[in-house]
Amino acid sequence: MADDRTETGGVQTGGAGRQLLGSLAAAALIVAVAIWAVTAKLGPTSIAEREAAEERAEEADDSREEKAEEIEEAGQGAQAGEESGRKRRRGGRN
Amino acid sequence: MEDFLLTLTRGNLSEVKIVLATVVALLAVYQVALMAVGYGKIRLPFLDPLPASKAHRAIGDSIVAVTLVVAILCIGYFGFEDDSAIHILLAGALLAVLGFKILVVRRLHRLGHLLPVLGITVFLLFWATWLSAVAEHLF
Numbered sequence: 001m002a003d004d005r006t007e008t009g010g011v012q013t014g015g016a017g018r019q020l021l022g023s024l025a026a027a028a029l030i031v032a033v034a035i036w037a038v039t040a041k042l043g044p045t046s047i048a049e050r051e052a053a054e055e056r057a058e059e060a061d062d063s064r065e066e067k068a069e070e071i072e073e074a075g076q077g078a079q080a081g082e083e084s085g086r087k088r089r090r091g092g093r094n
Numbered sequence: 095m096e097d098f099l100l101t102l103t104r105g106n107l108s109e110v111k112i113v114l115a116t117v118v119a120l121l122a123v124y125q126v127a128l129m130a131v132g133y134g135k136i137r138l139p140f141l142d143p144l145p146a147s148k149a150h151r152a153i154g155d156s157i158v159a160v161t162l163v164v165a166i167l168c169i170g171y172f173g174f175e176d177d178s179a180i181h182i183l184l185a186g187a188l189l190a191v192l193g194f195k196i197l198v199v200r201r202l203h204r205l206g207h208l209l210p211v212l213g214i215t216v217f218l219l220f221w222a223t224w225l226s227a228v229a230e231h232l233f
Contacts (some may be wrong), residue, residue, distance in 0.1 A: 015142075016142060016144060016145045017145075019140070019141050019142060019145035019146075020145040020148050020149055022140070022141070023128065023141065023145060023146060023149030023153075024149055024152060024153070026124070027121060027124055027149070027153045027156075030117075030120050030121060030124055031117050031120075031121070034113070034116050034117045034120045035113055035117065038112060038113045038116045038117075038232065039109075039113065041232050042109055042112065042113075042231070042232075
């Protein structure tokens, strides 16, 4: 069986060398699977883009709420104006 | 620095960090398994203690390099934010214990009996640090 040189220049049996290589290959496999699984989980859209999109959606919600409040306030103001006008007209008749 | 790191990762700094940190966390599990074989706690017909220990050392060197890259990406881009206090604390502890373990392996041989405890501590700190920052993006 062929001998393998160790890092320190010593000699180790081929079996041990193969075991070492096998262990390193297993580590490489773990790395490959981890990269594949994580990138598949993260998807094609970057986190920064996703966060920016969420921020834009929140801003749009806020501005929609603000507009709805403004419309509501304007409606209440118009109603109040009409009522006071009616009262004034009624007062004029009396 | 931030621009450089963003250019280096093509604007995907968080993703690169998540991938590298996950790779390191998984390799940490493998490292514990290798040393269980290395110390003879687990006997496998296809792996002897010596090659297991040598593989542990080689993979450990790679893990340290990748961990430093992740630390540089993290500190260089995100800095020390107040709302990441736990993550910063865990990562700091990890780097300190990892540094001390390397010192024991390479220089302080008389403290070699501490290596199993240091190894388990490093393993737990790797996973705690990973959970404190990366898990929220994956689950």
